[in-house]
Amino acid sequence: MGKRVLFITESYDKNPSPNGNCIKIIADELIERGNSISVLTLKNQVAKQNSIINHVNVTRVNTYGEWRIIFANHVPKIIKRCGSKLIELLKYIFIPLHPFRSPGVLISLYKAGCKIIENDKIDVVVGVYRDFETAYAGILLKKKYPHVKLCIYTLDAISGGVCSNPLISQKKHIRKCHKWETYFLKKCDKFCIMKTHAFIFEVEKFLPYSDKIVKLDIPNLCIPKLDKSSISNTTPDILKFVFTGMLSETNADCTFFIKVFEEISKKIEVRFDIYGGISEKLLVLLKDSGMYNKEIYFHGRVSQKELFSIRNEADIFLNFGNIHPCGIPCKIFEYIPMRKIIVSFYKIENDASYAYLSRYPKAILLEEKSGREMEYADKIIEFWKEKKNKDIPLEMIMKEFYENTPSAFIDVIENM
Template identity: 25%
Template sequence: MKTIVFLTGSYFPDHSAVSNCIERVILKLENSFKVVVICPQTDKNQPLTEVHSNHKIVRFSYKNMDNKLVRRMKRIFNKYSLLDDLINGYLNEIEKIDTIDTIVPAVMPFETAIASYKAKEKNYELKVVPFMFDPFSNNSNLHYHKLLQKIKMKNLLEIESSLIKSSHYLLLIHHLKQHFIKKHHSNKEKYVFVEHPLFEKDFYDLGTNINKKDIKIVYTGSFYKKIRNPEYFLKVMNNVIKKSGNIYLHIYSFGDCKKIIKKWSEVNTKIIDQNSVTSDIAREKMKSADILIGVGNSTNSQTPSKIFEYISFKKKILYFVKDKNDRNIKILKKYPYALLIEESNKNLDEVSNEINSFIEKTSVNNTEIDEKINQIFKDASPNYIADIIKRNMNLKD
């Protein structure tokens, strides 16, 4: 049986957005191949090895993994904005595995890709198949400042190019297409463009007991003052709740906006701060919701996987738009039960009335949603992406 190794950031049970997607694909592959996932520990109490479903998880710790300030400084002074200790952590575990046929680094973190590239230098027969969810050279958040990014750009593009050349092929999320075609055009035959693999009927199509008397609205995810500030969203929802009376907003979040959330939860007791929870618990809360909330970023360099997860639940979606170039706008316009709210609209009564009308008058047709997903988002199916990997695993060089 062939061995396929996935490299991720945090994984089960503390999934990152990327590993949440990757796990869906792994579950489709684990009965056809020997699958090993290598990832950093997120808690010192986590076992270094364990079996999850039918695949093995191998965890490691690395220097300064718990010191955010030190890690930030190391990224700033590294010409590629990378952590060498993290790269070596992956490499050490890769070298302990006797025979590997394919490595799939899940990006971000980009360190997974570099570790794979270095492993291939020692074993030319190894197939490297990066699955890139986030940008690297053009990721201003990773490089902390646009000036630093500009200074490093030549090095960043060179290391991207080296990775592409060493790869068997690359799975790239659609929003990366423009960058890779423009900057690395000569290797375009290696690119396979797909979507976040989160549309899985069996995983989400579960019955839930919803109290129809009250309407439960749920937000899960992060809030950050600079890129995803919740102030406007909470101001609007406070107004919506006051006009309706039977709406409850539950917020399961992390980030640096706890004071903002606390302020509005004190203003309105139906805005309930539930603090952060694990991805599994967040998923259960989304399943039991009537409506899901999305809040866009003030930058448009990424397409958060969250929106695909929301669509998978076949719920009504309220989406607050901060940037007119937000990539999620195009996606949600294809989905029949989403309402887009422009944060540039300062008329709170107008916005609130529109939201209340959407909540009261729009009913969800699950058959229609299934048809839309199958027609428009077929490349967001874990089976679709797993089949691509299977076909290539079985090809001879």
């Protein structure tokens, strides 16, 4: 008989965060392997409170952010101004509770979690966090139901991450996170972390709990996509660059690449397609480039099913490095199974993508340096000509990136 698993996460399925996407992938494979899955998550404007999605029971609780949206749309301006001042004041009031952001959300998750554990006879609770509320809700549920196994699953390095509250210093943020993560380790049965961020948990205070720590990674690399018959290697009339995800000045800035792309366009016929989101500033940049809706196209958000077809038609995938060393772009694990060329630009020496793409034979990593645009244009064209028809064996992908498959995490859950 399979496990009955409850995931507590900040988003799922409808307009999900990167973490929400990861849990959807894991939940789908757990279902295929005969397990029963429930998900407890936060409500947004496009999702029903309770629903069944691909055999997964999904329960959503209200968030403070949702009430803020309702408040902003339906009250007079003078009350809005007062409300904005109140929100700013709350940032100060909640400083002692940092890194927690909403006690109300924590209470809602706990109360809903109790009902799910009792009704669905849950065996394992998985608290998935960037938000500490989801992890601590799991701790409270473990305290009430000690027979239930608890796994804390981090898909982000909170202790080494960027502090979300501008009123808290980075040093204080890390100190508080270390304190809470030590507490989580005391109470949970397994603590799954990303291998690339394992150094954060190799300090002395975490050593007594080393038997609970499991080193995994972002689980977006789905092996079923690795069917050779689905991968197009034909030489196109147009060299097609594709980016999927969110373009912004901090997380994925395409400004430098646009200059390189312009140089490439002088040598061969090209096209750059963007699927996902984009900041207003970068959209203006694209429109001012003179190539918008000619060589560069922004398509907005599309479904995961559509994305697979889109990636299949691409020649080169693009990755733009994060300015923070802990920021791993999930998209690279969706690119790798396609076994096509990846061009990755990085801004800092310890770019998080390097640990992965340096092991991928069809990736070229380029540092963003002004004045090298023409050189990089030639390098990319040469690399494409050299690698476009070379295949990567499935065995190599499995060996190098198994920790990035859903199966690696599922093995941990099924053995609890």
